Amino acid sequence: MEQQESLQLQNQLCFPLYVIAKEITGLYRPFLDELDITYPQYLVMMVLWENDGLSVNHIGEKLYLDSGTLTPLLKRLETKGFITRKRKKEDERVVEVFISETGKALKAKACKIPEKISKKIDASEQDWIDLKTSVLKILNKIEK
Template sequence: MQHQESLKLQNQLCFPLYVIAKEITGLYRPFLDELDITYPQYLVMMVLWENDGLSVNHIGEKLYLDSGTLTPLLKRLENKGFISRKRKKEDERVVEVFITEAGKALQTKACEIPAKIYKKIDATEEDWLDLKTSVMKILNKIEK
C-alpha cells in the first residue's frame, strides 16, 4: 500500500513545481505580448542584457537549453531585429549573439515586467526569496 501512496499526484513534488512554473509563465504572457516576444525569448534577452556578446553555447548553458532549442529562438529574435548573430573571427564554429539598438529599447520596456508580476502575485519579498533559495538548492543538487 505504501508503494501506491507514492504514486498519488498529491504526494509528488514535481507536480506543484510544474504547475507554479506554468502559472507564473502564464502571468508574463500579456506583458510579453505587448513586447512581441515569448517567454523563452524573454529569457534569452535577459541573459544578453546581462552579458552582451555571448556565444550560443554559453547562452544555452545559462538557460539549460540545447542548441536545437536555442537556435530557432535566436533566429526569431534576429528576424524581429532585437539581436544579431556573428561568427567569431578567431573560430568560425563559434557564433556570438549581440543586442541591437532595438534590443536595447526592448530592455527599457521590459524593466517594468518584474514589478508587474510581483504585484499580480502579491507575495512578500521574503516569500519570493525563500522560494528561490529552496528551488536553487534543489537545482544545484540535481546538477551534481
C-alpha cells in the same frame, strides 16, 4: 509512505513545481505580448542584457537549453531585429550573439515586467527569497 501512495498526484513534488512554473509563466504572457516576444525569448534577452556578445553555447548553458532549441529562438529574435548573430573571427564554429539598438530599446520596456508580476502574485519579498533559495538548493543537488 506506501508504494501505492507514492504514485498519488498530491504526494508528488514535481507536480506543484510544474503547475507553479506554468502559472507564473502564463502571468508573463500579456506583458510579453506587448513586446512581441515569448517567455523563452525573454529569457534569452535577459541573459544578453546582462552580458552582451555571448556565444550561443554560453547562452544555452545559462538557460539549460541545447542548441537545437536555442537556434530557432535566436533566429526569431534576429528576424524581429532584437539581436544579431556573428561568427567569431578567431573560430568560425563559434556564433556570438549581440543586442541590437532595437533590443536595447526593448530592455527599457521590459524592465517594468518583474514589478508587474510581483504585484499580480502579491507575495512578500521574504516568500520570494525563501522559494528561490529552496529551488536553487534542489537544482544544485540535481546538477551534481
